Amino acid sequence: MLNKLRIQVLIVIGLGLLSQGLWANTSFEFSGIMNEANFLPGIPVDAPFTGSFTYSLSDQPGFPGASFFPLTSPGDGLVIQVAGMTFIAPPSESLYIALTDGYSATQDLFSVIFNCQSSCPSAFGSIGQIAVQFYGNSSLLSSSTTLPDNIDPKNVTYGSPTTATWVSISTAGTVFPYDLGDITSLTETPEPESFGFVSAGLASLALRTWRRRPR
Numbered sequence: 001m002l003n004k005l006r007i008q009v010l011i012v013i014g015l016g017l018l019s020q021g022l023w024a025n026t027s028f029e030f031s032g033i034m035n036e037a038n039f040l041p042g043i044p045v046d047a048p049f050t051g052s053f054t055y056s057l058s059d060q061p062g063f064p065g066a067s068f069f070p071l072t073s074p075g076d077g078l079v080i081q082v083a084g085m086t087f088i089a090p091p092s093e094s095l096y097i098a099l100t101d102g103y104s105a106t107q108d109l110f111s112v113i114f115n116c117q118s119s120c121p122s123a124f125g126s127i128g129q130i131a132v133q134f135y136g137n138s139s140l141l142s143s144s145t146t147l148p149d150n151i152d153p154k155n156v157t158y159g160s161p162t163t164a165t166w167v168s169i170s171t172a173g174t175v176f177p178y179d180l181g182d183i184t185s186l187t188e189t190p191e192p193e194s195f196g197f198v199s200a201g202l203a204s205l206a207l208r209t210w211r212r213r214p215r
Contacts, residue, residue, distance in 0.1 A: 025075045027054040027189035028151065030132060032167060034082060034181040039171060040127075042083050043179045049082035049167060052189065053112045053132065055097055057147055062096070067144040071095045071112075078112050080130050080167060082181070087130050087169065088121070089114035099148075101141040108140035109133065110151060129170045132183065136165075153186040 034047045056073035070093045078089040089095045094116045100109040113131040120128060140155040141148060158165055170178035
């Protein structure tokens with residue numbers, strides 16, 4: 001009886017951890033160089049910037065069939081660091097991903113936007129929006145209505161004026177004036193050891209326990 005209860009507990013724990021793994025956050029880091037400085041006096045042209053964004057596959061579209069996804073799950077966020085300043089967009093309805101599969105015949109578009117306007121964090125001052133935008137080839141996205149479980153940086157386009165992959169910081173109420181920078185790299189941030197491996201280990205332990213049970 002004790003062994004049977006132990007097996008049941010291990011299976012429940014394994015399934016619980018596996019479900020967490022299915023909804024694990026997806027995180028990326030990016031970097032680049034500012035090439036337009038029209039807004040904040042402390043951000044010069046040619047200033048390097050870094051940043052990151054995180055989303056969860058459990059984030060739901062704004063409405064059924066929509067191509068934008070408010071990032072409201074714990075751990076979601078967008079961070080931009082430039083010229084000694086750090087701008088952090090926490091999980092909220094104002095932070096969202098916009099997907100355009102088939103932006104053109106040969107391009108897809110993936111954007112992360114924090115459009116807070118009058119509800120921005122006090123540290124933002126007159127800033128009303130921060131955003132990152134990634135143009136890529138037609139393999140970047142497979143759908144406009146489903147969050148990708150991964151983005152392959154190899155499918156992102158860099159350096160072309162007609163497909164600018166960029167970061168922007170702009171004023172409240174309008175997208176102008178703005179500070180604009182070219183993103184030159186995108187890297188997936190490794191996640192902790194997969195819950196799936198942990199669950200598999202627990203399942204294996206349960207199986208060994210079941211095999212050793214009294215006949």
